[in-house]
Amino acid sequence: MLLAERQNYILEQLNTKGRVSATDLANELAVSEDTVRRDLNKLSDMKLLRRVHGGALPLQLEVPDYADRLEKRNPNKQKLAREAVKYIEPNQTIMLNSGETCRYIAMALPRDLPLTVVSACPLIACELAHHDKIDVILLGGTFFKPALRCLGTIAADMIRKMRFDICFMGLCALHPERGFSAKYIEEAEIMRVTIEQADRTIVMGGHTRLGKVSSHQVVSIHELDLLITNDLAEQTVLDAFGKQGLEIVQIS
Amino acid sequence: MLLAERQNYILEQLNTKGRVSATDLANELAVSEDTVRRDLNKLSDMKLLRRVHGGALPLQLEVPDYADRLEKRNPNKQKLAREAVKYIEPNQTIMLNSGETCRYIAMALPRDLPLTVVSACPLIACELAHHDKIDVILLGGTFFKPALRCLGTIAADMIRKMRFDICFMGLCALHPERGFSAKYIEEAEIMRVTIEQADRTIVMGGHTRLGKVSSHQVVSIHELDLLITNDLAEQTVLDAFGKQGLEIVQIS
DNA sequence: TTTAATCATGCAATATCATGCAACTTGTTT
């Protein structure tokens, strides 16, 4: 058996079975595991497969890097996201609602944190396509372009059948009396349903979103659990939130 | 034994056995290994075989196939997609199944063509986010990373409630007798459901996908309506498809 | 945490390779 024959065999197996194990290949090909490992590494160098511990997987289709576009644009949201990630425990089921801050959360998730992530935003699914430890469930339905997410009865019905340990939502507007409000009525409705299914709701937003009101109310302050904001927020507004039981974390 | 005789013998062996080893050939032909190596190198220069360490292998079409999957902009798939777009009428509801070719279709859709596009692939939704005239419906469910798409009962149930004017699918493997087959069983199942809901099914794929069989059958050739492929496809295979009622378009 | 599997690395034995060279063949010229 020639080296090139072995490599062909490996690629074939990968093509048909979807994965290969170094140990199994060593037995099938009657060579040492070292040799198989060297083959796998060479094929990996040639970009013909993806090497993983114990074997190899087929190359994933290329995912466009939406991350770049966000990376330089908004360090404030990135900071909010990095704080948000701290509240996640391993093996939880979390909802990343949509919006840029939630996408930053997806990007900030540690690569070794096992999770189930639910989202209505296809960008978030793409972002998580390379996370081995994260199962992604995407809500379906009508794709609503202004918010880059799915909405409608289909998505709502899916949500009603789920439960989330934590629901993360980027803020559009948060007001002490008028509560949490959003720009689009369809989005407001589905966010309300989402919050109902969550043990804990964490909202994130810079000081500019606080004390503001947008067109459609989602829920009152009481329904929310934690606000992550920056240190430019006005103390009077924060106090008003605090009195209604909303926990607050400020980052610098 | 003349040089030309030896080389013929080598090519014959390659044809029948699928491989030759320099050492074995030297024994069989009763010449030194150096001579065999020189023969192999000459044949390799003439592009009649693929020289590898220890011997030689037949030229394979598989290799370029692996190679072109890597190209960032795959002009072959782009051409297939541009042809596919021609079959779409305004205001139709079309399904873009998933895979790179379908993504190229999404990119190739004219900006003034009103459509409803359904897909299980979040990348396609993102691609169409800026098309004003196109309504997008995204299938939900478990996000299956190897194929970058949603699968499972949720997606299947959504599909069963829909109807498509045209369903576009990138080919994994298409064989005259074994039909259309796919790599992953979950994907094969949902593709079958999808095709049932479509008035017309158009499959696309380069010549390397034809005459091949993959692990899981989707449907037989009869269930498909049109194949778009390139001009490198073997005529015998195409004829076999044609006899089963599959319309064929070849692009250059 | 502990344990077992998997891995990277260096090493030595072997196999394969490229190169130069001399011997040989073949066909042609003198």
Add this chain to the structure above:
DNA sequence: AAACAAGTTGCATGATATTGCATGATTAAA
């Protein structure tokens, strides 16, 4: 017939590649 040129072959040499094993590091899983 002898001389020659061009091509081919086998061998010697040193270079390079491949392989299995030993070692210790790293990773995955219990």
